[in-house]
Amino acid sequence: MAGRAPAADRPSDIRNVVLVGHSGSGKTTLVEALALTAGAIGRAGRVEDGGTVSDHDEIEHRQQRSVQLSLVPVEWGGITINVLDTPGYADFVGEVRAGLRAADAALFVVSAADGVDGATRLLWDECAAVGMPRAIVVTHLESARAGFEEMTDICRKAFGGDDPDAVLPLYLPLHGRPGADGHAPVTGLIGLLSQRVFDYSSGSRAESDPAPDQLPVIEEARNRLIEGIIAESEDESLMDRYLAGEEVGLTTLTEDLERAVARGSFHPVLAAAPAADGARQGLGTVELLELVTGGFPTPPERTAPAVTTPEGKPRPALACDPDGPLAAEVVKTSSDPYVGRISLVRVFSGTLRPDETVHVSGHGLEDRGHEDHDVDERVGALSRPFGRQQRPLSQAIAGDLACVAKLTRAETGDTLSAKEQPLLMEPWEMPDPLLPVAIRAHSKADEDKLSQGLARLVAEDPTMRLEQNQDTHQVVLWCLGEAHTDVALERLRGRYGVQVDAVPHKVPLRETFGERGGGRGRHVKQSGGHGQFAICEIEVDPLPAGSGVEFVDKVVGGAVPRQFIPSVEKGVRAQAARGVAAGYQLVDVRITLLDGKAHSVDSSDAAFQTAGALALREAAARCRIDLLEPVAEVRVLVADDYVGPVMSDLSGRRGRVVGTEQYGTGRTLVRAEIPEIEIDRYAVDLRSVSHGTGRFSRSYVRHEPMPPQLAARIREQDGQES
Known part of the structure; x- marks a missing residue:
């Protein structure tokens, strides 16, 4: 490790900002451009004062960052900026939610080549719901598809809602000479408030006065920006004075702008581009760093999550005070082949120090394979990322983020607090994993390692659920x-050394009798020595859905001795659990024992169990057996533009739409009942049908008969597999 990482002494000297946007929007490139401008890294990804990074390592590092939350700390003007880079793939929205939890403001990165997609709009709405301050950065300005001005208008329509004047640019692009294709590159920015030109064409930022022909364009955009800022001002008289012709000073405008941005009521639009070869600063990076340090809120200005005791008793609200009670949260868990488990932690209160013992509490996700924690653990070394390295920290104060080594029990979402005063933070909302993949060990050696590998895998990712299905034994x-599935399986193979094979996922079907039937079970073996003798006759009647398996004794005259009647019941219930036709559990039947025979010497408990099972199998062979499939209630939340395609798609899956209702502005909630076998891949298909704007949840309703043709096909497939 090269040197000790600088640490902020006061929460007010920290800014936590998360970058969000669709895949390919340029988030990671922008992070590197900011780090280069701030002096944290050198050209080509090389770490200043900390050695170099090979091309292979840099490619691997970029791939990892494309699918997981990563921290890149930089310093600007004496302020520590913790930049959180999030994945753009919709499959990794859990990483994005973790980034939003750890940050105090968000930068929405929008590509001029691709525009604003539905998933980005949904994330904007999530941030708006919790009042998170947001700004917009337009990238890929070299694209000929849309210019900065066009993208600003698109963002105003997509993000402005009822107040499009709350989304306005702070700078206008400065264009160079058009190239052979007629496209004029952006070489600098014109500050609307300062009325200054910032030219990046020489490789560094040069400041000058605007040219006379630029003044009319500046004036029009500047007046609109000033009106937008004044509309958000806390000084209600300012608008009247401005409309009356009073000149509003630059200091007043800047202060009002920063306050409006910090409270999340105004969202500036900026442009940014990475540095060209040989350049020291990327276009717009200085302006962006100035906005983050001056306009984004400090940690004390944001409300911390609510806390309780681990038993659920309310505790006073947390203050962002380094001297307060320790309350930190694990927002990301990863494994390093050399260091072991590393936890990215956001400290909300108190001060976290190396080698101290803390209490780990969490986290209410037992249904996903994450057991609750209520243990004490010793904190390992604290560090902060620096390129591919980790630089040690002496402490992490309230408002800061740090990497903690060797927390063997803590998982993502867990709370770290003082062992004398344990706390539990209110969890953030985790997306529900709805795409199943059944796996099995590739070999006996892998089978021995599978359990531990899966435990470590789900410990890192609370958006993943591990299920040991008792019905299908998968x-x-x-x-x-x-993409989430591919990454999970690759981590099992590459990180934990467990080779697995994906196999078709089985939906837990059921069997039932489609009509009344009867059977006779005869288990007689008398070939010398102690024999086996048991005969029983049963009748089977179908029952309403949800009735389970009933057993009724109607034997008269002691044909089956009383001590063996429970044996018959045990036998038929065991056979019902194994299935009688296709190997699925038998349900919703009444099995009545009518008659039988016993032998004074050779009858036994085991013999009557076997006879009961044989009788049930014979009854099934004589009757029509229906396959029952599970039906789920599906609730699909989708943009109004895609309600028709979504409902059509549900109908094509044998779904029954049971209702629709308006859900906020521009979205509709569609409720339908649909067989679970038809929605195995709905998490993928809905994304395509709704262009990324749809989300759904599901809950089991009941089992109901499967159509005969489909049931015949299922039986045929099961027969081929066996």
Whole structure:
């Protein structure tokens, strides 16, 4: 490790900002451009004062950052900026939610080449719901598809809602000479408030006065910006004075702008581009760093999550005070092949120090394979990322983020607090994994390592659910999408050395009798020595859905001795659990024992169990057996533009739409009942049908008969597999 990482002494000297946007929007490139401008890294990804990074390592590092939350700390003007880079793939929205939890403001990165997608709009709405301050950065300005001005208008329509004047640019682009294709590159920015030109064409930022022909364009955009800022001012008289012709000073405008941004009521639009070869500063990076340090809120200005005791008793609200009670949260868990488990932690109150013992509490996700924690652990070394390295920290104060080594029990979402005063933070909302993938160990050696590998995998990712299905006897990983699945399986193979094979996922079907039937079970073996003798006759009647399996004794005259009647019941129930036709559990039947025979010497408990099972199998062979499939209630939340395609798609899956209702502005909630076998891949298909704007939840309703043709196909498939 090269040197000790600088640490902020006061929460007011910290800014925590998360970058969000769709895949390919340029988030990671922007993070590197900011780090280069701030002096944290050198050209080509090389770490200043800390050695170099090979091309292979840099490529691997970029791949990791594309699918997981990562921290890149930089310093600007004496302020520590913790930049959180999030994945752009919809499958990794859990990483984005963790980033939003750890940050105090968000930068929405929008590509001029691709525009604003539905998933980005949904994230904007999530931030708006919690009042998170937001700004917009337009990237890929070299694209000929849309210029900065066009993208600003698109953002105003997408993000402005009822107040489009709350989304306005702070700078106008300065264009160079058009190239052979007629496209004029952006070479600098014109500050609307300062009325200054910032030219980046020489490789560094040069400041000058605007040219006379630029003044009319500046004036029009500047007046609109000033009106937007004044509309958000806390000084209600300022608008009247401005309309009366009074000149509003630059200091007043800047202070009002920063306050409006910090409280989340005004959202400036900026432009940014990475530095060209040989350049020291990327276009717009200085302006962006100035906005983050001057306009984004400090940690004390943001409300911390609510806390209780681990038993659920309310505790006073947390203050962002380094001297307060310790309350920190694990927002990301990862594994390093050399260091072991590393936890990215946001400290909300108190001060976290190396080698101290803390209490770990969490976290209410037992249904996903994450057991609750209520233990004490010793904190390992504290550090902060620096390129591919980790630089040690002496402490992490309230408002800061740090990496903690060797927390063996803590998982993502867990709370770290003082062992004398344990606390539990209110969890953030985790997306529900709805794409199943069944797996099995590739070999016996992998089978021995599978359990531990899966435990470590789900410990890192609370958006993943591990299921040991008792009906199908499959190990199932529930993920958020195909990319999420691919990453999970690759981590099992590459990180934990467990080779697994994906196998078709089985939906837990049921069997039932479609009509009344009867059977006779005869288990007689008398070939010398102690024999086996048991005969029983049963009648089977179908029952309403949800009735389970009933057993009725109607034997008269002692044909089956009383001590063996429970044996018959045990036998038929065991056979019902194994299935009688296709190997699925038998349900919703009444099994009546009518008659039988016993032998004074050779009858036994085991013999009558076997006879009961044989009788049930014979009854099934004589009757029509229906397959029952699970039906789920599906609730789909989708943009109004895609309600028709979504409902059509549900109908094509044998779904029954049971209702629709308006859900906020521009979105509709569609409720439908649909067989679970039809929605195995709905998490992937809905994304395509709704262009990324749809989300859904599901809950089991009941089992109901499967159509005969489909049931015949299922039986045929099961027969081929066996």
